[in-house]
Structures are given as structure tokens and as C-alpha cells.
Amino acid sequence: MEKRITIIEDIAAIREGFSAVLSSVNKYQVVNRYATCEEALVNLDNDRPDIVLMDIELPGMSGIAGTAQIKRALPDCIVLIITVLEDSEKVFQSLCAGAGGYIVKNSNLESIVQTIDEAVAGGAPMSLSIARMVVQSFQLQPDSPLSERETEVLQSIAEGKSYSKIAADLYISRETVRSHIKNIYRKLEVSSKVDALKIASANNWMNKL
Amino acid sequence: MEKRITIIEDIAAIREGFSAVLSSVNKYQVVNRYATCEEALVNLDNDRPDIVLMDIELPGMSGIAGTAQIKRALPDCIVLIITVLEDSEKVFQSLCAGAGGYIVKNSNLESIVQTIDEAVAGGAPMSLSIARMVVQSFQLQPDSPLSERETEVLQSIAEGKSYSKIAADLYISRETVRSHIKNIYRKLEVSSKVDALKIASANNWMNKL
């Protein structure tokens, strides 16, 4: 069964390069190539790709927004991001949008087939450094000014718990919870849970589980 | 510079197998082997490993708890989890504890050197299916009963915002926010934000960014 591939990339040389390599492989079939997401989206019903190679920097709609659109229409379609720089912000945004992996733009053209093979085999192809970034996003930064107990309390606030509920769950008084929160606010120089949560989650000071 | 390796694995055959393979490689040096985390932890200061191979199922302290302890003492130490079954629960727990990658237990012994090489080179070695699990954890499940707007509102609640703040941020009335929340509660069959958040986050119905 041939896998249908769509390429969305505004630089013609790269677009045609990928296309040429993939066309020479029997199991893959490049159904269409576009320079913008907008063009690709209107033809999505006809193209019905199994795999999309998506540039992240595009004129008009970004590759991230495009990925979200494609996944909405074709949830089983695998979108692989074509990227040069490994900007952590964009990496996580595209993962949230539904990206299934990353292709490094300046890698030799032949390795692209392996990358797609890996995605089709049920993997999530990424460069070493992106894999490390993704794994690290689960881990606490060790530079938190908060004590263990304070982190625990803030964690509970993130879960939407009230002071009373937190107190009950931690087997302490509500007043103790309040003390911890006062200290958290002082340390983070904020005066509301929204701001405390914003700072703590931006710095990876809370557990994700 | 030789990398110092500690192996923590209760099955002697596997422990010694890994040890034998790694001892034959110049760049790696197995400084010690243990059957339990407890033993390894008391010798951590002497062993000072750069890399720890950690079994996840151990008598006494689990490999997950052990990983957390080791990372607390040696933040730059790379802990690689040795695993047979790829239990998603345990995978994410060990990632949060500080694991840097996964080694499949029944893989051929030679590939372990490659796995460690990858970790040392700045990567995060994982099996195809674990990589997919990790990437998918960033993505919304498409089976959510909530509408886009409702998801947006619930997302804001998760950030600790009040109804008024949500209303202001979404440029709608507070009453509209209340309507959405009433609908969320009805759909999820709950009657508080804590319960709504619990269900929605357990099912990956909210964005992580």
C-alpha cells in the first residue's frame, strides 16, 4: 500500500528535492506540493495525505497553525515538521498542534526516507537535541526557590483545590496552607495564584504528574 | 575521558551481561553493580557515576524513587531506565523523576552501547513506541465531549483564573463564562472545577501550552 505524501514548503529547491527523493521510493507517493498552508488546505480532501511534510516558517499561515488544521480534518495523518533551527518554543507549540516528528532541513536528502519510515513504523522521529528537550520538559528545574512543601501546595492550587481541600489532603490546618501560600507569594513576588502559577509553570518548578 | 557507569538491576544475569559488554568498551567503565537502589545510594558518593542503568522493577525502593534520589544528589548524572514492558504510567513517572532515556531489556546486548552513546551525545534514547507515547502526551485526544470554547474556558480555569478574568481575556461576559462552565459540568457529570480538571487532564482534553 503506497503512502500518500503532501509537501508544504515555500523554498522551491527544498520542496522539489524532497519530492524527487521520495518519488524514487515505491512505498511513497508524493500527491502534491505546495508553497503555503492555505493552498494545501483547500486541496486536502482531494489529496487525502497519509503523511504531510510541513515547513514551520511559511508566508501566511504558520506551519503550526497549518498542522492544527490538518489534524482537525485528518486526525490519522502524520505531520512531520521540517525545521532548521530547533526553537524550543516552536517545538512544543507544534507538538501540541499535533506534529508527529521532526525532519532536520539540512540533513542529507536520503535520510528523509528513514525518518518517514520511522514515523510510519509508529515512532516519533526527532533530532537528539529535540528528544532531549522533550524529555526534559517533564523534569523539574532544580533552581526553584520554593521548598518541597511549598511546591506541593502550589501543585495542589494548580489542580484547582481550595485551601480547605489542600489542608485536608496534606493533613495540615488550613492556616498552615495559608502560611505556605503567603511565603510562595513573597518568594515569587506576586499576590495571586494566577501569577504564582504562571511563574512556576513557566520555569518548570511544578511536577507534571 | 572514561564515563563512570553504575548498574542497578536485581537479575544477576542481566546485570552481569550489561557489565561484561560495557567493560569491553574503552570509553565506559563500570564502577559498580547493585541489586537494589538502597545499596547503590549509600555508595553514590564513592561511585560518582556519570551514567546509571536503572531497572524499574526492583525489590525495596522502586527504580522511579531511586532515580529521583540519584538526580537529587547528582543532577548531571544520566539515568537510563532498563525496562521490559512499556507501561505508560511508569514511563511518565520515571521521566518526571529525571530519567534520561530507556533501554529495552531484551534487546541484544551490543545495542546497549549505542543507546548509551546516544544519551552521552545529548539525546534521549527511547523505543519507537515510547517516543510516540511521549509526543502524544502533548496532543489533545480527539474524543473530548467539550466544544472548543468550553475547552478554552476549562483551560483558563486550570491556569487559576477567576470567571471575571476569563471573561475579560476572552472578551465575553462573565455570564457567558458561567454558561460554558455549567455546560462543562453537565457534560463531565461533575459539580466543581477540581473534578472537571481531574477528568479533563486525565483524558488529555486540555492543551499543555
Added chain:
DNA sequence: GGTGTATCCCCCAATTTGGGGGATTTTTAA
């Protein structure tokens, strides 16, 4: 002896929450 952590107590006013009861318009799907 000071600094940080963890625990607990009081007062109080403004805000928030969630329980009702509605309504209208637009969009989507059958």
C-alpha cells in the same frame, strides 16, 4: 543567634463559586 521551614491561630472585607431560573442568535448536522 539568625535564617529558613513547617506548623498553627485570630480578624475581616471583597470576591468567587455554583445552585437555580431564564433568553437570543448563529452554526452545524441530520
Added chain:
DNA sequence: TTAAAAATCCCCCAAATTGGGGGATACACC
């Protein structure tokens, strides 16, 4: 085309929550 779902807005109201003060005690660590 018709019905259901989604998105928007309005009212009333009581209980709970939040965050601002002001403290205190005990333990540990340096």
C-alpha cells in the same frame, strides 16, 4: 429544512473562598 448544539447574555442568591493584616511555636542548620 428542521432540529440540535454552540455561543452569547441576563437575573437572584447564599455559602465558600481568597488574600490582606497581625501574630506564635518548634525544629534544623550554619
